[in-house]
Amino acid sequence: MSGGAGPGRAGGGDPDGAAPLPSGVSDLPGAAQSDPPGSTGAPRPAVAGTPARPSAPGGSDRAGGHDGPAHPDAALLDRVALGALTRIDAMRPSFRLPDDVATDANPNTTLKPLGELAELADVVRTAHPLPAARALAGELFAFAWKETRGGELFAELVRGEPQATYPVELYGVFARAGLRNPAVEELLAATTGLRLWQVAREDHTRTLNVLNAERRIGLPxxxxxxxxxxxxxxxxxxxxxxxxxxxxxxxxxxxxxxxxWGRVPGLMPEPLAGYLRLWLPAWTASWLEERQWDLAGELLAVAACVPQAPYDPAAWREFAAAQRRDGAVPEVGDGPPEGAPPQEQFIGCYHSTLVAAFAATLARAAAGSGGAPGTAPSTPEATPAPAPPSAAVAEHTPAPAESEVLP
Amino acid sequence: MAEQAQENSSLSAVVADVAAGVALALDGGRDSSALSGVLAQDDPLALAAIRVLGADVLAPYALRAGGGPGTTTDTGTDMDSGMAHRRTARASGVGAGPAARGARADGEVVRKALAAYPPGADASEVSLWSYRGLVEASRAYLPAGQGGPESPAGAGDRAAGPAAVAGWLQADPWPQLAHRASQLAALSLPGLAPALATGLAARTEDLSRGFVRAVRRRDWLQAAGIGRWLARVPDVPDTLGLDTGLVYVLRMSGGDARVALHTAIARRFHGRGAR
Incomplete structure (x- = not known):
């Protein structure tokens, strides 16, 4: 999700997975595409018009709408989340996909932001305790699906680059919520069944996202x-x-x-959770000091993904103070100046603003799910040598539920 | 303004010289641990440098007195432990010959430094601590009769007893705690401030976070100072990587003599930093 498009990220600094686009994707010749946009005619109706509400898969799944214990910082967290969502909503024109999205457009400023919008809005629409936040996020998620023309876009992208992972990763976001397109799935069965698809990729983090997408879609x-x-x-x-x-x-x-994406904190192997609990406060403080709001926001979100990680009120205050009155959170420093063109504002703020809504949602929801209670500075002990992650995952996996069990 | 800057710059240079000399003595590269051999005694900057470095200027004596790896961690009160080390120093055979002459000269130069730069009425807590640490170190590490003044002006006693320790040691958030601990790194020498050591040992994870923050800020001196306190305790988190961290800090500092002194002490007294 770190934006290759963001300030200071030039050179494809995108180690990520949420970012659906590998840095090399834009280098691929458009001529390789056998199915340029426009050839498919008018958008077809979506296979599923409304995102389905995922069923709660296990005890530690977070779903909004039920009253948990009040969060001690609810007012601040809700202000951050609602402000950010409102700002994102106002940015819809910048999220719209251009006609040449599958050919000439820069994917880092088109597909990538839309995919991130969908991934994070889906978390907010299902996990935030406030109906207003869930409703707004739900509209944004539906908007994103509509922009893909009910998933038809993914068929074009796969035909253009059958070896690329990003269409699969992007489609998985929607498939998880029950938004599917049979044509895409037929194509994916053909492309992801190849031995080529199993060739190891350079970026392991990104591979995790591909594995999640396969699980979401139902691919092996x-x-x-x-x-x-x-x-x-x-x-x-x-x-x-x-x-x-x-x-x-x-x-x-x-x-x-x-x-x-924080839905099932219990899937984190304990040795890794212990490592995170121990060092997150130092990292968060460090990058807040550097005014790297986007990364600091992600670290605050991570704290809400780790069982028993303490809520850090001081860090949240500092992060919240970086949010502008219009709800935008700049990626770094002061962000684009007031009066800068909308596209510049978008590039300099969209990702960190999405992250703000996401992190505030998870932090808010964590109090109600036993995820991260307490504000004490004490943290659990350092972890000993880790158990093999596979064993640890199995051990900590909550009640099996098809959609949540890792491969 | 310019004069002040020049003076500070000169002082930094002298501090670096003294730190380098002490580090060399710790590593056995200098025959004598005599501080007085490193500097021009009448140079006011030299005396100021001794106050800046505090107890660390006597670290080679502490090592001779048995402060190397395997030394048990201090317990009990400042006074008890200080007495114990004094006895060790007196019994360790540094009371005769050239070493004794060096120790006498060093005691004298430390006494001068303490007299020349006593903490004022508005002295910071760090300055008070540092003063007290040097007083205590000269009593504990130098042979009988070579120690510093018996509490001149009572400033050392006023500096910080265990009661004064309690407040910030428990209340400071980890970044402030770690920063202050680093400023007091010289007090981590054996026996000087057991109450402080015990208080910091109870916040090992917080100090470890401070080490992380300091390295990320490329504040090598702060990182090395925190690292010294961490080197004392057995329960530093494995994932911190303290040993590689101390080496990293030393190398990345690009030859900073004070960083080198901190890391040398961590290595020589506690066996941390280079295995």
């Missing part, structure tokens, strides 16, 4: 989730003081993929 996993996780920035548990910005972005996404 092309690799072992735990084995891939063990090779990521999170799985390797690097020296916490050595973490650089890029590795940190990878690590936040490892967490999102393991926990299905």
């Amino acid at each position: 996993p092309h690799a072992d989730f735990a084995e891939v996780l063990a090779m990521t920035g999170l799985g390797r548990r690097p020296e916490p003081w050595a973490l650089d910005r890029r590795t940190a972005y990878g690590l936040t996404h490892d967490v999102f993929h393991v926990t299905d």
